[in-house]
Amino acid sequence: MSDLIAERYRLVGTLGEGGMGRVWQARDELLGRDVALKELILPRGLSAAEVAELRERAIREARSAARINHPHVVRIFDVVHAQDGPWIVMELVTSRSLYDMVREDGPMRPERVARIGLDVLSALRAAHRAGVLHRDVKPANVLLGIDGRVVLTDFGLATASGDSAMTSTGIVLGSPSYLAPERALDEGITPAADLWSLGATMYAAVEGRPPYDKSTPLATLAALATQPPRPPERAGVLGPALDGLLRKNPAERIGPDEAERLLREAAEGKPAPAAASAPTSTVTPPAPTAKIRKGRARYWAAAAAVLVIGAGIAARPMLTTARAEEVPDRSPIAGQQQSASPSARLEATASPAAAVNHTVPGAHPSGGNTPVTHGGRPSSAAAGGNTGNIAQPQLATTTSPPPAAVGSPVSNFATGDCLQLDAGSGRIVLWTCNGSDVQKFDFPADKTMRVRGLCVELLGTDDGARLGTSGCTGAAAQQWNYNTSYDLVNLMVTKCTDVPDTSSADGTPAQVWECAGTSNQKWHR
Template structure:
């Protein structure tokens, strides 16, 4: 809190800390020139960054200001100014939204009613449509980035947004976002699209009604695996909102609800009318039974026999299809395991485990002993060279098109390296974890 009372650009005085995250802090401030309260975002740079990485972080904050400033919509945070401090760091001056975030509300109050969540989702969707029409993909939709003020819902934090026409600040294969709210394509290191934002919207609505994200895990890597390969946990409290979250949390972007369909569903829910899981249909009326012994009755028995035979044939076909599916899955795992093994091991590592983690996906684990006098630190801020060494080893391997920069897990005890294969199947991600006196590397192929 040493910045409390600081005066920026000779007009903005910091009066209190509103919140703090991975990239910076948000302050309440007083605009002494216009006599109004504002919010100011401060960029906080990790100490381990080199000069090039520092410039990337600075450019991201500048891009956040530009992205939000391009958008004029009541559901998107208003940017008033961009100023530079004495240390040359940029600060974004924004409108002050007074009631906190959706994440804050969930922590204080617990899960919300489906109809209330539908109303929040409708305003979020309206804001997202405005952003997408302006060529901006948010890429980090989550409860903490949804601000509330009375009945108003406001999207904020465009720090990692993709802006059409801007040079990208995310290298190919680099994974950006919050793991529990990232779409499967983002987890795989593919470019985020408007459909990716809709997935994150679905994950946010799910969290609002259930009180927890749809995908969880004991580590960042486990969350990534769940997002990419597993179905979401059942939404037991979603009620009439269930068709909406299920329609948004589909692995294939092309299969997700369209914005028009979603808008209609949320509008219907917000008015208190239930949304059917399937299109309504008229029940079939049963015809009157024919007289016993009549030609119609005999014909009916013949049709019943024919239908029974057809049903038996269909059941056999289903059983054969299931056998073929599982055989293919097993074959896919064997094939993916061979790809993982073909990478070999970096110097000093040995392969200690291999596992089928579902859907034909293969994981191999490599282990190396750590030698550190006076005790081993388990935070990657002090051991980022470990991740960088694994990244450099991956970059020279065949079958790999691009390798992203290491992304630090929230607990700072592991990092994720996004990998883009030349073709599928191929390596999609690598997790490096520090465990006491050893380093564990998990390589996954799908």
């Protein structure tokens, strides 16, 4: 720590990391007040020019925020120029971030999200009037004070209107899941880009995950430029505001006045009419045969431009203010042996559900191994998983129909794919969500997890152990807990259900791993 900081400020503890820095709680010994100190932390491998640029960006954060006098914008008190870089002295807001609140407490009611959105929109309007674009609006940068105050913080990427979405060195800035499409394409940005990010932030608060959240930053950017957002399921009265804010073409996106009107109606619980005058909503995917207007065609045919940006990601570190939002790659141990279990063999259970030749979505009509695709993705298996094109077992000893499907789909935060019973093997795999009966899971009071009348059980105890099914016996391996942090935990080993390597390939086997809090271990049901 710099001597200049130590002379005046006593560090109390860390508040977290983000925005190219670490934030500390500190005591200003001279004025006798608690403050937040932001210490600049630079990524490794940067040139001297890049270091100078990012240090200037930290100073720009202080200047940008200092220009905005608004109750919903964090206040800047001072900047201390030390040998190890600038330290920004800010007001201390006793709070939890919107990201932490949703992660720990679950998705919020649409009315509450609308009220939070109104406060953030007010802060953005004040910033835009001052000529400042925030450029990194996301749940981690929205603080919810214990006194009810909503504060927009971390103006580390803020700059004057019209600046590029990339630095001169080609480093992509911001969190990919919350970038506006025009920023993903490195086009000129306007205040409309912050409004898109506000829409994505509210979407994440009400749905529990952002509208775009793929396994890698490059995949997220590609989806952002070429695909519609995932249709919301919980938005309710907030739907019209999300629909208007998440339009890919900034010329068709609603402005702040219309956004405020729709959010006020949503906050009051009023079923608002659809947002003004876009011929096609980007929240609801267009029909495959629909014609794309020329004004937005470039947002649906821009994969090449995204790949150009992706080259910058591959060559240099992604600079993002996300804390736990980034998913680290964790591969299972190569060649790991799974413990044998009778539950892996449906023949031994004589279960009615196992005796029926279920059709797995994507299986070739002939039952052969002809490759098929789902949503543009090849039906390939990962880590030895099943592709779904598996010949069904010949069990001709019963004609009993399977029990009626009950429950609901269980989808992964990171990939958006659903758990599915592979009827040929009895294993649990990941597949594109389609609402089929083999994707409907029930969680009765006995702590089992059931699909088509079978109980899901763990087929081993080590990290990477797979999930299978068998008749329900009450064994510990069949005990599961879906907690308030969206973890799906096996109670025999207290490990979390996990998507290996955050793979989005159909047929990827579900497994368990030590709980790490990453999005490939988080589930919706």
